[in-house]
Amino acid sequence: MVVLLLLLIPLIGASFLFLYKGDHQFASTASLKLSLVSLLVMCLRLFCWHTPEQLSFTAPWLTSLGSSFSLRMDGLGTILSLLTTTAYFLLFWYMRSRTIERPAAFFAWLLLAQVGMLGVFLAMDSLLFYFFWELALIPMYFLASQWGGARSVSVTFKFFIYTFLGSVFMLIGILYLQSKTADHSFALESIKKIKLTSDQQSWLFWFFFIAFAIKLPVFPFHTWQPDTYEESATPVTAILSAIMVKMGVLGLLRWVLPLFPIASYMWGDVVMSMAVAGIVYASFLAMQQVDLKRLIAYSSIAHIGLMTAGAFALNQLAYQGLLIQLFTHGINILGMWILADIIERKTGTRSIDSLGGIAQHSPTLTIFFVIIALANIALPLTNAFVGEFLLFAGVLATPSTYYWAFAVAVGLGIILSAVYTLRMIRAVFYGQPSARTSMAIRLALHEVGALVFIVGLILFFGICPQPLIDMTADFSKDLFGQTDITSLFRKS
């Protein structure tokens, strides 16, 4: 039932806000309360509710087609739901002090997007998964277009077309799999029972992978990403990059790897090459950027590249690191976007050249920024360190013959990320104050609250990552069992 509750809370909130056009005060308070309720439900799930009946929900739906409304929260679903509810709560908390045009519609679309994303994370039926996949896209389309910059309409449309194009191929893949199941069902369980030849796996792999690669985005499918991140309103960008890209990772972990293990091994080198090429390419581009948002956007491509490489490293170490990283990356990048938004709002610019010297007048902001930025480059004792370390170790242990090349590229990416992040910190916060930064930046209470929360999460999970590992250990073990290529060969 908890899964249904998680979907219903934002859905009811969204419909209510669409109909009741309140002012900013009302809309943001209502959304904050709803997100708090969602977070509490999630906490109850973590501490009290563990039985399978509580964690899954199935209702008949489209039975004539062979589909059903089936949701279940496994380890992957747990960590992503936790991320979603936490990130939404933090973002809404921060939004209390940030005004926005047409607030009721804005918050309503955000909540609707939450329904879509949580649905994607929890769906155990491929058709339902596709429904939610698109349901998450439509609110994002409106959010990014309506509340964005001057070019946002065309940029967002590009994003929409890209994603839609990818997803229709996935739809063909889903329909093909359904036609192969014994009971003509879309359920994940039935699909897993199909015996696919390696040729079938091979083309199905690409039909699914492209949809997820565009969403992630993996180089060379990333061209929509920097523009969309730059042009969207920053809270929207935060949701896009903290939560929505995780839909792509989830797609890999729940659908591609377990359903097409042989193809994942066969094409692993190709995908890994794409991923590490993306890491290096995006890191170099990030170093060139003068726009704060574009810089974070490119750094995000690099992080995603690492996650993709980890997914195709096909060993348990990498899976475990990836699962932790799903949560920590989301929290850290959310913090980065909130900080970028604060700087842009208070100084009126996000061009790195016209900033500088913020530290002289605004030490609090600087401390927050440095901690979150260091977490973003995975310094030890921050939350991202554990995940990134495991990912790196996993890539080194990959069954591919080119493991050393991938490891070198990934290592280079980690070093470069430190380079551009530290450069950014220096350029934005140190040096001589410019005209725009000569005034002290005062943080509102809600802003401090949200940032303290984020820093708390960073430090807590940096020192004590065990809860995150416990939450996902079963899943990574299970996943490894399904994709372990040596045992697959032994079997056949």
Next chain:
Amino acid sequence: MNALFVSAILGVLLMLSSLFIKDRNYIHALALAGLAVLFAINLAEFDGWLLFEMDLSGMLRFDRYALVMNAIGLASFFFYLLLSGSAMEKVGPHHADYLALLFFICAGLFMVTGFESLLILFLGIEVVSIPLYILTGSDKRNLKSNEAALKYFLLGSFSTGLLLLGIAFFYGARGNFMATVSVDPTVVGSSLQLAAVLLLLFAMSFKVSVAPFHFWTPDVYDGAPTVFTSFMATIVKVALFAAFVRLFEDTFSLQFSLWQPWVAGFVVVTLLIGNLTAVFQQSVKRMLAYSSIAQAGFMLLAVYTINGDSKEGLLLYAASYSLATIGIFAVLVYLQDHTFEGFNGLAKKQPIVAASLVIFSLSLAGIPLTGGFLAKLFMIKAALAYQPWLAIVSVVMAVVSVFYYFRLIQAMYFRKDAQSISIEFPKSFPIGLLVTALIVVLLGIFPEAILGLLYF
């Protein structure tokens, strides 16, 4: 069978009504009431309840599928009247006559969906076409309307000629007009039979505006008064598709290998031409004309595959496509400017209308949670079983369709209008539109509402 006779009688009634009833609102109400009766007696026929017994000599057969199709047509007609009935006044003073003609068309459509003899098919198509020619030219002082009517009439007559020739060859091959499978080997392979298959294929393709027989469509749809374009692009078209499927399923399933490649080619050409041309249109009305060609490409997959999936899909397609297109046309009638710019800033001025239009556009583009998605899903699923590449072409073209349907959304929500012309809708119009949109959404969530009628 009930609906066939009653709709013809209603047509006559409405024609005469203008002599006695002067108030248009009463005529309008009479038509709506008539439709409700039609719908009810059509539903009653599901349980075998007939108004009267009559010997049809096996020339008409109203099976479940035909009855469901008729019910969908009648429901669409109801929403059509509700939304754009009052807009007929703009066309000319003969309100009652237009309604009468629409009911005659309905009678023709019921013949077409239930035909068992090719003669009935021919008669039905003529009963549909002739009132349509008149309605196309009903805006008498408009040159474009006249041109469209003439064009439609000339090309329509030509295709009717093809149809008739095909039926004649059919008779030559088989010695009867019955739409049944003939296993006689002298019939199956005979050249007369082959000529009949191709001629009928071409004639039907023309009627449902499948490329390369679509050239009349944009001009006729554009020239005809918008209210009537809406009717012929939706209710008429989907019913003719039902006849198309019935003809080829019942009659020519043994010549499958002969006509299937042709149909596959038509599907591809129709999807390509319809979608790619629609992208470049500036007028929403012409865009909808090309979109109706593009959607015909999807519906043609039902003819191509002829199996349970695609036949069910055609029903969903009929309902969701008709309602969505009727909805967009209904708004278009009230706009001064028929280009995309005419929709600029509509979201601010008319939020309910704009939200409904978003749902219609999403449905036509095939986005999940709308009827249009499930309709396309059925078609693609059916096509995948035969030709995977055909499924791939169709989904890629569905992505292309996003380009033009989303222009509508972009205009309404993201662009401000330069000169703020206020757009006046009748009071109850937005609510009616919203109800239509909700039905489109419900079709996407509970398609069993329609498909269940087939079996229970």
